[in-house]
Amino acid sequence: MSMTKPIATTRSATGIPTGKLAVWWVIGSEIVIFGGLLASYIMHRIGHPEWAEYASHTNTWFGGANTFVLLTSSLFAVLAHYAAEHGDGKKAAKWLLATCAGGATFASIKAVEWSIEISHGYTITANGFWSFYYTAAGIHALHVIAGCIIMLIIARQAWKGEELHRVELIGIYWHFVDIVWIFLFPLLYIAK
Amino acid sequence: MAEHTEDHDHGQAHYVKIWAVLLVLLVISILGPILAPHIEIGFMKAWMWTILFAFGIAVVKAYLVAANFMHLNIEKRYISYMLATMLMFMLLFFAGVAPDVMRHKGQNWENVAAEAEIERALKAQGEAAHGEHGGEHEAGH
DSSP states (O other), X not given: OOXXXXXXXXXXXXXXXHHHHHHHHHHHHHHHHHHHHHHHHHHHHHHOTTHHHHHTTSOHHHHHHHHHHHHHHHHHXXXXXXXXXXXXXXXXXXXXXXXXXXXXXXXXXXXXXXXHHHXXXXXXXXXXXXXXXXXXXXXXXXXXXXXXXXXXXXXXXXXXXXXXXXXXXXXXXXXXXXXXXXXXXXXXXXXX | OXXXXXXXXXXXXXXXXXHXXXXXXXXXXXXXXXXXXXXXXXXXXXXXXHHIIIIIHHHHHHHHIIIIISOTTTSOHHHHXXXXXXXXXXXXXXXXXXXXXXXXXXXXXXXXXXXXXXXXXHHHHHHHHHHHHTSOOOOOO
16 A cells, blocks of 8 residues: 555544545535525525515425535435445545436536526526526535535556555535535425 | 345335335325415314424424434434534524514604515506406405
8 A cells, every 4th residue: 555645644633634624624615505595594494475475486496406416416425435344446436436327417407497587587686586596506616516526536546555544534525515505405396 | 135234224215115204294295285375273273284384394303314315313422512613603594684574663663675575476466366357355464
């Protein structure tokens, strides 16, 4: 094995491998980012009775389909982790690619959904509700895309049997992105 | 078959089971608000059911993912405490800002712009509904 591994990725004074601790720290920060955004949305939604009508134009079936896709991709991510835990890098890489396919499907559904909405005049500047809608779902979609890119890099390494612990790290991030969507879904699609 | 020396028994079947439960919850969260108007029982009004279905289920789903997929249940406790602290920051933010955003009038202040926008939008929606349904007043609230 490589002798040039950075110390920071191997030492562990905290009882948790440092790389994993870093991912938890990222997620802690993300909770504040998404939490602040969602909290702002909730207080504005309560303060603006007219938003109920705007919200009624979101399509529950697109949102529901995307929830299904993300939940399923999370299952693939944890199965990749399971394979990596058992030393099977090739299998882990395959599951990671499946997870990535889920992310791509999610982004594609979003693209179709947004195209329809924008063509109906529901743009980001239409009113406060649509501003929040595109900002929240947009930042979330960027996280999905970023996760996919990282996952492809890790899948490539895992295929060669290298850095298998990273499979779990990207998995933890992916599940968090899934959880954010679990809350965005009722906020934007269900509570009408 | 060959069980490795694992300190937990999270086999693949377990993950699939959690996923199945998540899908059932997803279906309930979609169907719930559709059925809500028909299940007003006691003090539970339709909108309360919607809130319960939408967010109660979201919390359960998030817990299932965090505990079983992110393995928070077997992670060091201080990670959960750290994440909970971040959630507390969110609540703190909400508590500090929400009173001013959710209301548009206080003892010494009035958010004229917000009030005007609400009035304008509700009126426009009322007129739109009027036009569509021929006389029905359907302003959302």
